[in-house]
Amino acid sequence: MKNRPFLSRINNWFVFTLLTVIVIALIVSSNILIKSLREKEAERIKVFATALKILQDNQQKSSETQELLFAILTENDQIPSILTDENRNPFIFDGSSRNIPKEILDSPEELKKLISKMENNYDPFEIEISKGAKQLVFYDNSKLLNNLRYYPYFLGLFILSYLLFIFWFLRTIKKTDEGYLWAGLAKETAHQIGTPLSSMIGWMEIMKLETPESEGVYEIEKDIERLRTISERFSKIGSVPELNDLNFNETIVQNYDYLKTRISKKIDFSLHLPTYTVLVPHNKILMSWVIENLVKNAVDAMKGIGTLQMSVFERNKNLLIEVKDSGSGMTKQQARNAFKPGYSTKKRGWGLGLSLARRVIHEYHNGDIKISQTEVGKGTTFRITIKKA
Numbered sequence: 001m002k003n004r005p006f007l008s009r010i011n012n013w014f015v016f017t018l019l020t021v022i023v024i025a026l027i028v029s030s031n032i033l034i035k036s037l038r039e040k041e042a043e044r045i046k047v048f049a050t051a052l053k054i055l056q057d058n059q060q061k062s063s064e065t066q067e068l069l070f071a072i073l074t075e076n077d078q079i080p081s082i083l084t085d086e087n088r089n090p091f092i093f094d095g096s097s098r099n100i101p102k103e104i105l106d107s108p109e110e111l112k113k114l115i116s117k118m119e120n121n122y123d124p125f126e127i128e129i130s131k132g133a134k135q136l137v138f139y140d141n142s143k144l145l146n147n148l149r150y151y152p153y154f155l156g157l158f159i160l161s162y163l164l165f166i167f168w169f170l171r172t173i174k175k176t177d178e179g180y181l182w183a184g185l186a187k188e189t190a191h192q193i194g195t196p197l198s199s200m201i202g203w204m205e206i207m208k209l210e211t212p213e214s215e216g217v218y219e220i221e222k223d224i225e226r227l228r229t230i231s232e233r234f235s236k237i238g239s240v241p242e243l244n245d246l247n248f249n250e251t252i253v254q255n256y257d258y259l260k261t262r263i264s265k266k267i268d269f270s271l272h273l274p275t276y277t278v279l280v281p282h283n284k285i286l287m288s289w290v291i292e293n294l295v296k297n298a299v300d301a302m303k304g305i306g307t308l309q310m311s312v313f314e315r316n317k318n319l320l321i322e323v324k325d326s327g328s329g330m331t332k333q334q335a336r337n338a339f340k341p342g343y344s345t346k347k348r349g350w351g352l353g354l355s356l357a358r359r360v361i362h363e364y365h366n367g368d369i370k371i372s373q374t375e376v377g378k379g380t381t382f383r384i385t386i387k388k389a
Helices: 004-056 063-075 108-121 143-210 215-236 248-260 284-302 332-337 353-365
Strands: 081-085 125-128 134-139 244-247 267-272 279-282 306-315 318-325 368-375 379-387
Touching: 004 063, 004 081, 004 125, 004 134, 004 143, 081 108, 108 134, 244 248, 248 267, 248 279, 248 284, 248 306, 279 284, 279 379, 284 306, 284 318, 284 353, 284 379, 353 368, 353 379
Parallel strands: 267 306
Antiparallel strands: 081 134, 125 134, 244 279, 306 318, 318 379, 368 379
């Protein structure tokens, strides 16, 4: 059970690594495909330039040859291209440019800018005409290729977002299932305790009638009342508890008085409270459970000897409750996993106390509980933050 958070962390890293590898593989494969398409477009322009050269030769050509040359020129219906002289002055005749917008062809300045842009992207193909004259064929990516340049990144982002959503959704379902499991377990425990508890209360009333002055009967009655409180705590898990603007000092004092008589006398247990009444919306039974869990954890960490300090103070509009011990402290890894269900540093621990305490504070009181300070060998401080009335 202790290894579960570690294994869960490994699984999370495995999924993250797998997603990253998939996205990178998609981007790399798409870039290879785009590179291949660019090379094919360059080959098509090379054939286009060759057709232009042959068409401008003075040699007599058959009608079939001319038809073939014109077919090659007209076949380019996607790649922007333009024919210029060796000084980069564009020719203006039918077939000298392909797939160039008319507004650019009608503007000499825009046409020069386009030629300069094409030259920055690709070296032009050179055509040798008779008597040493030269012409240049400039070209650029087709619209399809330009759009495909961004395709791998959009695809990778989409797949990554989709897989992360699936991962988040599955984790949410898992947490929900765990919540139902703990709530069901708590309610079933309350139900199981309730039956013998009712019987014990009945027998207790009979004993009080027979020996009303017995100290033992009085102590048993206190323990039965305690069992009734525990049963009520469990029954409230999984349902929305009622929050009342109660005097928080009173709740803490009752817990302190009860716990002080039940922990080791070798522990210096102290309580520091505001000197005025503090009204905080809280459920007394569940809040007592949280405090009791923190105190018992502190006592276990000190192994029955040490200093335990419980403090209540205000900060802005919040009330803070701190439980500070001088126990064994925690490592960073232990502190990160402390509130996870099933995690425990004790040999016989179930790992339920702190996880249920967090549920009570987060979900029922809209507050926060965390380890504000811990150091191995020096102790730990738990801090609860809840809003005042």
